[in-house]
Amino acid sequence: MNALFPYAATTRDITVRVSVSFLPEQSTPDRGQWFWAYHIRVENGGAMAAQLMTRRWDIADGRGAHHTVEGDGVIGEQPVIAPGESYDYVSGCPLATPTGSMQGSYRMVGEDGSSFDVVIPKFALTAPVTAG
DSSP: OOSSOOEEEEETTEEEEEEEEEOGGGOBGGGTBEEEEEEEEEEEOSSSOEEEEEEEEEEEETTOOEEEEEEESBTTBOOEEOTTOEEEEEEEEEESSSEEEEEEEEEEEETTSOEEEEEEEEEEEEOOOOOO
């Protein structure tokens, strides 16, 4: 296990690693808003370049409500990741509960034209318990 990225999943030589941190300065629990930042690293351990085309997220809050988010690329980009290279980005997720989780997939296109989905591992969103 990588201490910096405690969550990881590998699909077809593409490894997705995730670390997550709670952002108390952007959260307002008295208004029912909690916010996390997550850092994703997509590593290409394969022999051919692959482009990240789309993303699909399943976000669950502490009440069990699910929200699906789909779209092109990540943070406005559709990066091409060469063999042996990695791509990092940071994004955020607000929730109406102090706990939840995220998981999903990226649709990748290899330089040979093949299209395949890469698993984004499930990771927990957990706000620290504060004395009130």
